[in-house]
Amino acid sequence: MGKVSPFAPSVYPDLPALAGVRLATAEAGIRYRGRTDLLLVVFDEAATVAGTFTKSRCASAPVDWDREKLAGGKARALVVNSGNANAFTGMKGRQAVEATVAAAVAATACEEDEVFLASTGVIGEPLDPAPFAAHLALLATKAEPGGFVDAARAIMTTDTFPKVATRRVVTDGGEVVINGIAKGSGMIAPDMATMLAFIFTDAAIGQPALRSALSDAVAETFNAITVDSDTSTSDTVLAFANGKSAEGGATVLDADADALAAFRAALSEICRDLAHQIVRDGEGVSKFVEVQVTGAETDASARRVALSIANSPLVKTAFAGADANWGRVVMAVGKAGEPADRDRLAIWFGPHRVAVEGMRDPDYSEDAVSAYMQNAELMLRVDIGLGRGQATIWTCDLTADYVAINADYRS
């Protein structure tokens, strides 16, 4: 797809191997040639699992499967393919899921209910799972601890770089590690993208605590980014905890353990890191933008205003043009339909206040703001002036490259 994001990292962090978590990838030839497109993760002993999924009414077949199997709360295998989303594929989609699960069960000697799946790529094309049986059998034998960057690479679609993050957390029972991988480039370009993230930890943690920690982390990270306002059929975040931390055996993190606070913080950091990487690899991206809304009546209201700004094509094209076009920001506040008083609005680009009390700030310097807008990373703040509600959303600009990538893809 040509151009690599200007935000692609030059080096990747070193993700430690996790005891009892083995990974392997293969070139299954699902759609792409000359690259890996199939990932198997094996948990030698069952890991606790929690997940969050797309809100789409047209969710993919793998999302349906995972939602149902989360009730069991245990995972022995994770299978992810890129190239085909197995979405909007009807009965054939369900059959492909069943065949993939059967292949994973045979390869890893686990139960059906312990297999989790994700697929990302083209919508509406039947996914042929026939090659999976042989590939998964081989991958199960060659899977090894570590290899997270290779895993992140195998699940890419329009992504221009693999997305990984890692943190260590010190607990009373010793140190635990959390590793995460993700993919996504259109926040959601469902035709070939989708947001997937997988978190692995050697902490021992019960499902309710893991679920709670994951939900809270996702709300402020993966659910606070937007590239193009389009929601995938396949968005999936899964977290696996196998209790195999190297030091002193299992470190049990209950919902009320003090250690859980540190774990939650680290999990949120990983999710934020990965979420930002997705925006930094947004299709056609040239600017990374943090949109802060303060002074709204409630946090929920602030969030809706921030999303209205971050999703506005006119605001996004202004960023692409390095144009501090606060008139369009006013428009986006106005169209959000949230409580707002035109004559109390204030707007900043970075440190520069450009509008105050419903009109242009008489003191602002167009030259200084224009110079600021040349930066690759930008901050936009809007104060509504009504209350204490606030929210932050991260987004990127809308460029001609975004149009080129998406006007050309399928044909």
Next chain:
Amino acid sequence: MGKVSPFAPSVYPDLPALAGVRLATAEAGIRYRGRTDLLLVVFDEAATVAGTFTKSRCASAPVDWDREKLAGGKARALVVNSGNANAFTGMKGRQAVEATVAAAVAATACEEDEVFLASTGVIGEPLDPAPFAAHLALLATKAEPGGFVDAARAIMTTDTFPKVATRRVVTDGGEVVINGIAKGSGMIAPDMATMLAFIFTDAAIGQPALRSALSDAVAETFNAITVDSDTSTSDTVLAFANGKSAEGGATVLDADADALAAFRAALSEICRDLAHQIVRDGEGVSKFVEVQVTGAETDASARRVALSIANSPLVKTAFAGADANWGRVVMAVGKAGEPADRDRLAIWFGPHRVAVEGMRDPDYSEDAVSAYMQNAELMLRVDIGLGRGQATIWTCDLTADYVAINADYRS
């Protein structure tokens, strides 16, 4: 701004002069050079007036004025300028409105409450009304019946062609004429665009009936188009009826008169015609697309699904690429959050059904659909399969030209 829309008409319809309605335009130099940017319409006797406005919470100063003055229900003068929206201009904006009204009152010898205003152009720049007094005085003396195309030209911003429409309605009391003019190019690019439409008729009609006819017409026309999902601070539709129809004097159209049905139908046709022209002049447009949603639980639900499709950047870029990418249509249905059953969806591009019962239509011909997608005017239909709710929305594609126009404008 360069390229003219491929949908620009080669000839304009002949709009008859209306007795008692006089128009004139001037080059006031508000922002543009070498073109008209100020329109005065004088009603020699007060016309009944009705209006609908933007739902923005940050409406412009002229919108505030008009909303308040509609209570009086009578108009003697309409003043419209392009180049500056007089929006987000605080106290200075209100002062500019008052000065413009005073100039119109002096020029036309009417009451303040009989003056209606609209401004379109840059947001946040103070509008200097100083030149208006002399211009409006001169325009009032030279205003003449007719000249609707020139009037439409004076209110353009990023528009690449003036938008006019006309209809004749036969009533028991004789024939009446309805003329309309409009502007808009981004459905709303508030920085320089905005949707404005003005309807003039020589029918005699009371304000309640005119208001009702206008609201109903707007709901299915101007409120059923989208170029880029962005809502202006300044959207305004005003209808004026002065009862001066040439034949047999005033034709009174009451809410219960049979003749009102024909009038309403003609008014809706004019609004639809003008609304379509706005989409056909959408910024960077290369395709005009009708999105039909049927089989939803309710009409309102169908409308939300249709807007989700019509506003999706991924669906719009697919149209730009002549790509029958129904996977993105599924995505847009799914993200709308409306009742939908993935396994009952059916999707057509023009006459070609591409998906049925939640999967690809096994009988569809990619070649036939690809050939269809080369057309400049396209129809997309989605049947939800749940009920009888339906809606139609008109939109255009999202092209690299849209980005170029909007990434470059202000600076």
